[in-house]
Amino acid sequence: MHRLNKIDALLISQGCKSIYQNETFERYERRYIIQRQITILKDDLDEIMVPSSLGVITLGLKNTDSDELSECISSNKSSISGFLNDMPDNPSEVFVMVSKHSIPNNLNIICAVAFSEYLHKIEPLYSLKTISDILHNDKLLQISVGGILITRIASGVNDIFSRRELIEKRNDGCSFENAYEVSLTPDDFANLEVSNKGLGEIFNSYKIVLSAIFLLNYSKIDKTEIVGTLCGLKKKEKQRHSIYELSPQNELYRIYEWVYCNRTFSESLEIARNIMSLHFIDGNIYKYDTDTLLSIKSNFSLVSRQCTKDYLETKHQIENQIITTNKAIRDVVTSYQSQLTSLMFILLTLLFTVIITGVISDGKKEIFSTDIVVVFWMFYFVFLLTFIFRTIGEGVAVKKLRDDHISFLDRYKHLIDTGELENYRTQANDIRFRFFTLYRWFWIIFIIIFSGLLVMKTPSNIIELFLK
Known part of the structure; x- marks a missing residue:
């Protein structure tokens, strides 16, 4: 027997009659009217006014001619004597209030009847938002009534996937404004095994509306209504329905379980929507017959068998296309590198030929004559022009091929193994990196060094001629 029941029993034994009770997310309140003279003993209060798992309990008395309360708080037993000494001579009402404890992942309910009445009065969006604020991890929400946890008679999707994974799937496949x-x-x-019918009906409404949100193309909770759009073989434009008047049938939740447990989530969701658009009852996209899930499973099996061969052929073509594109990028870079390398060897061959000829020639004082330097500058000018035009042209080509390649991978990523996809991306980025970073900077450094050597060996009269 929890603490409030003991208080209730004490007050009733004193001839008090309960006239009002109310419960919100933050507090519980109950009022009693006093029908005859009451006698509250200190021993009675010592027994019942102790710390409670439900929250901080406050007891108050109100005089017939006054609105002031004399209070006794459970966490401060020293106030009990003062409470008894200050009791009004002719009290008319007794107040019992509980400031509820906030427990992570636990919806703390003191009185199922009062709390269900409260939930019916407020907007469901506020209720769902407030309960969401209680959540602090991926575990299922725990619900307790009077300090006792409500048991679950079966497990759900949340036992297989974490809350974060399910929310990410919902956000990927559905548009939910809230x-x-x-x-x-x-x-x-x-x-949930809920003994109170009113509370059970509200929780079932929350289950149905959340199942719809996890399945519909578009949904929004607007005050006391859900607004949703289902796009399938038939399209139903934004349909409104009162949340607390949703059909209590369980088919929507069963469809949600199947879709979100399926490995091929996107395909399962699409097939489910197509069949749902044909099976809703009385023009209500939130109400389905009990054969809807069976039809969805049958269609999914047919589509899976029919698509297996096409899927494998398509995947093979995609992989061939990826290999071809990667090869094209490598060929462009190789061609660029080969041509510049050939020109570099020509320049270096000419340079070493001049040096060797000058060394073995008798009486030759100056190896780099004016004529030889001019020839070098002509070859070097051709090399520079080739470098500039090839770098610009091949850079544009490599970037376009690489961007098209990445875009192609993104379009067909659902058909490619995650490891293979990442490997293809790395290859494309690596080739682009080699072109734009390694090769380009190699040639820039070569040009700087070779230009410095040429300027050093160029006679001053030729430099003056160029400057003029």
Whole structure:
């Protein structure tokens, strides 16, 4: 028997009658009318006004002619004597209030009846947002009534995938306007053994509306209604429906479980929407017959068998295309490197020929004569022009091939193994890096060094001629 029941029993034994109770997310309040003279003993209060797992309990009395309360708080037993000494002579009402403890991942309910009445009065969006704020990890929401956890009679999708994974899937496949406010999943309210009918119906409504949000193309919680769009073989434009009047049937949740447990999530969601658009009842996209999931599974099996061969052929063509594109990028870079390397060897061959000829020639004082330097400058000018035009041209070609290649990979990434996809991306980026970084800077350094040597060996009269 929890603390509030003991207080209730004490007050009823004193002839008090409960006239009002209310519970919100933050507090619980109950009022009693006093029908005869009451006698509250210190021993009674010592027993019941102790710290409680439900929250901080406050007891108050109100005089018939006054609105002032005399209070006794459970966490301060020293105030009990003062409370008894200051009791009004003719109290008319007794107040019992509880400031509820905030427990991570636990929705703390004191009275199921009062709390269900409160939930019916407020907007579901506020309720779902407030419950979302309780969540601090990927575990399922725990719900306790009177300090006792409500048991789950079965497991859900949240036992297989973390909350973060399910929310990411929802955000990838569905457009939910309140996505940043509501981080709950249908499993938070599924498979609960709730004894109170009113509370059970509300939790079931939350389960159904969250299942719809995880399946529809577009959804939004607008005050007390859900607004949703289902696009399948038939299209139903934004349909509104009261959240607390949703059909209590479980088919939407069963479809959600199957779709989000399936390895091929995108394909499963698309097929589910197509079949759902044909099976909703009475023009209501939130209500389905019990054979809907069976039809979805049957269609998925047919599509899977039919697409297996096409899938393998397409995947083979994609891999061939990837290999061909990578080869084209390498060929462009190789051609660029080969031509510049050939020109470099010509320049170096000419240089070494002149040096060797000058060394073995008798009486030759100056190896680099004016004529030889002019010839060198002519060859070097051709090399510079080739370098500039090839670098610009091949750079544009490599960038275009690489960008097209990455775009191609992104389009077909669902058909390629993740490891292979990352390997292809790395190859394309590596080839581009070699071209734009390694090769280009190698040739720039070569040009700087060779230009310096030529300027040093060029006679001053030729330099003056160029400067003029």
